[in-house]
Amino acid sequence: MIVSFHTEASVSSNRANMQSSLFVLILMGECSFCLDRLYEYHFVEKKKTWNEAQKYCREKHTDLATVYDMEDVKRLMENMEGLCDSAESQSKAWIGLRKQTSGPMxxxxxxxxxxxxxxxxxxxxxxxxxxxxxxxxxxxxxxxxxxxxxxxxxxxxxxxxxxxxxxxxxxxxxxxxxxxxxxxxxxxxxxxxxxxxxxxxxxxxxxxxxxxxxxxxxxxxxxxxxxxxxxxxxxxxxxxxxxxxxxxxxxxxxxxxxxxxxxxxxxxxxxPFVCYDDEVILIRVNKTWEEALDYCREHHRELASVTDCHQQAQVQQRAKRANTPYVWMGLRYTCTLGFWFWLTDEVVDYKNWNSTTEVDGCDMSGAMETGGGHKWFKKSARKEFNFICLRR
Incomplete structure (x- = not known):
C-alpha cells in the first residue's frame, strides 16, 4: 500500500486529508528514501562529431550527457550495453565534456x-x-x-x-x-x-x-x-x-x-554519443507556493524534490536562470506533526538549509536561493517566486 503526502492547503478538507495521510504513513513505516536521478540518459548509435552530437542532443533531448558520479558512469554503461552491432562502434561514445582553449584553469x-x-x-x-x-x-x-x-x-x-x-x-x-x-x-x-x-x-x-x-x-x-x-x-x-x-x-x-x-x-x-533528458523545468512566472503547486500538477507532475546532493546539483543548475532571488520547491512544513516533508513521498533526510534560516512556522514552505550557495530557506507560502517542476 502506498500513501502519498498532500499539500497543507488553506482548504480545511485538504489539510485534514494531509494530516491523516502523514499519520498513517508514519505508522506504516512507508517513508521512502528516493535516490532517483532527475535526468535520463539516451544512447544514440549514429556516429557524429562532438559539435554535431551536441546539436542533435539539444534539438532532440536536453544536451550531451553530464556525469556527476560513479553511479552515473554505471548508468551510462548499462544504457550503452548491447545497443551496437559491433564492439568497435560501441567502444567510445561522446559525452558533454570539452576542453576549453582559453580562460583560466x-x-x-x-x-x-x-x-x-x-x-x-x-x-x-x-x-x-x-x-x-x-x-x-x-x-x-x-x-x-x-x-x-x-x-x-x-x-x-x-x-x-x-x-x-x-x-x-x-x-x-x-x-x-x-x-x-x-x-x-x-x-x-x-x-x-x-x-x-x-x-x-x-x-x-x-x-x-x-x-x-x-x-x-x-x-x-x-x-x-x-x-x-x-x-x-x-x-x-x-x-x-x-x-x-x-x-x-x-x-x-x-x-x-x-x-x-x-x-x-x-x-x-x-x-556514437549519449544525450540526457532533464526531468526538472524552471517556470519563470511568479506565484505563491500553492499556486506553483497547482501549476506543476496541472501542466507537469509535481513541485521538485531534492533528496540527495545529485538532485541538489540538478535543481540548482536550473535555479541559476530564475529572475527571482528564490525558487519554490515541493518542501512543506506540517504544523500539526511538527516536521518538514517533500510532496513526492520522501522524508527530509538530505538537508541544505541556510544556517541562519527562520524558525519553523505553520505557513512555511521551502525555497532555494538562486545565487550564492543555493541554500534552502523557510519562506512564507504567500510570497511569490519562480518555481521548479518535475516533468511527467
Whole structure:
C-alpha cells in the first residue's frame, strides 16, 4: 500500500486529508528514501562529431550527457550495453565534456558534490606554482598544500562515508589518478573539502613530512550544459595533466566514455554519443507556493524534490536562470506533526538549509536561493517566486 503526502492547503478538507495521510504513513513505516536521478540518459548509435552530437542532443533531448558520479558512469554503461552491432562502434561514445582553449584553469575536489572554496585553502607559502609545469594535482604536507605534477607517485588518504573509521592512510606510492581509482573502488573517494580536512578524526592522523595526495585538482574541461559537476574519471594520467596553458589554442579535445572510464579524442572525430533528458523545468512566472503547486500538477507532475546532493546539483543548475532571488520547491512544513516533508513521498533526510534560516512556522514552505550557495530557506507560502517542476 502506498500513501502519498498532500499539500497543507488553506482548504480545511485538504489539510485534514494531509494530516491523516502523514499519520498513517508514519505508522506504516512507508517513508521512502528516493535516490532517483532527475535526468535520463539516451544512447544514440549514429556516429557524429562532438559539435554535431551536441546539436542533435539539444534539438532532440536536453544536451550531451553530464556525469556527476560513479553511479552515473554505471548508468551510462548499462544504457550503452548491447545497443551496437559491433564492439568497435560501441567502444567510445561522446559525452558533454570539452576542453576549453582559453580562460583560466579551475580547481575542483574529486568527491562529487564538494565545491571548491578559494577562501578555505591551506596553501604553503608560494603555492600554487608551476615550477614543473604542469602541476595540476595537490598533496598535503604537514597540513599545508602543494601542487605537484599528477604523474608523481605519492602515498594518499582515502575518505569513506560508510564506515566508522572515515580516513585511511594508504602507504603505497601511486600517481594521483591511480590513487583516486583505488579510493573510489575501496572507499568513497580521495579526501576532499575543508570539512573533511578540518575534521577532528583527520587532524589526529599521525603527522608526517611525507607528501600525501588529497582530492584537489585543476583543469580546463567544461560541460556542455554549463553544469558545475567536478566529476572526472580519466583512463590515462595524461588527460589529467594535459592542461598546461601552452598550446591550448590548438587543442580541440572532447571527452568520450568507454568501459567506465573517460578519455579524450579530437572533437572532429566521429563516435556514437549519449544525450540526457532533464526531468526538472524552471517556470519563470511568479506565484505563491500553492499556486506553483497547482501549476506543476496541472501542466507537469509535481513541485521538485531534492533528496540527495545529485538532485541538489540538478535543481540548482536550473535555479541559476530564475529572475527571482528564490525558487519554490515541493518542501512543506506540517504544523500539526511538527516536521518538514517533500510532496513526492520522501522524508527530509538530505538537508541544505541556510544556517541562519527562520524558525519553523505553520505557513512555511521551502525555497532555494538562486545565487550564492543555493541554500534552502523557510519562506512564507504567500510570497511569490519562480518555481521548479518535475516533468511527467
Amino acid at each position: 579551475t580547481w575542483h575536489w574529486s568527491l562529487p558534490g564538494e565545491k571548491f572554496n578559494d577562501s578555505e585553502t591551506q596553501w604553503k607559502e608560494g603555492q600554487p606554482d608551476n615550477t614543473q609545469d604542469p602541476e595540476n594535482c595537490v598533496v598535503n604536507r604537514n597540513g599545508e598544500w602543494l601542487n605537484f605534477p599528477c604523474t608523481v607517485e605519492c602515498e594518499f588518504i582515502c575518505y569513506d562515508d560508510t564506515e566508522p573509521t572515515r580516513f585511511h592512510l594508504i602507504e603505497q606510492n601511486k600517481t594521483w589518478l591511480v590513487a583516486q581509482s583505488i579510493c573510489r573502488e575501496n572507499y568513497t573517494d580521495l579526501v576532499s573539502g575543508s570539512k573533511q580536512l578540518y575534521d577532528s578524526e583527520f587532524t589526529i592522523l599521525p603527522k608526517t613530512d611525507k607528501d600525501l595526495w588529497i582530492g584537489l585538482f585543476r583543469d580546463t574541461w567544461k560541460w556542455s550544459d554549463k553544469s558545475s559537476s567536478s566529476f572526472r574519471h580519466w583512463d590515462q594520467i595524461s588527460e589529467q595533466d594535459d592542461n598546461s596553458d601552452e598550446g591550448r589554442d590548438e587543442d580541440q579535445k572532447c571527452a568520450t566514455v568507454s568501459d567506465g572510464k573517460l578519455s579524450s579524442d579530437d572533437c572532429d572525430g566521429e563516435h
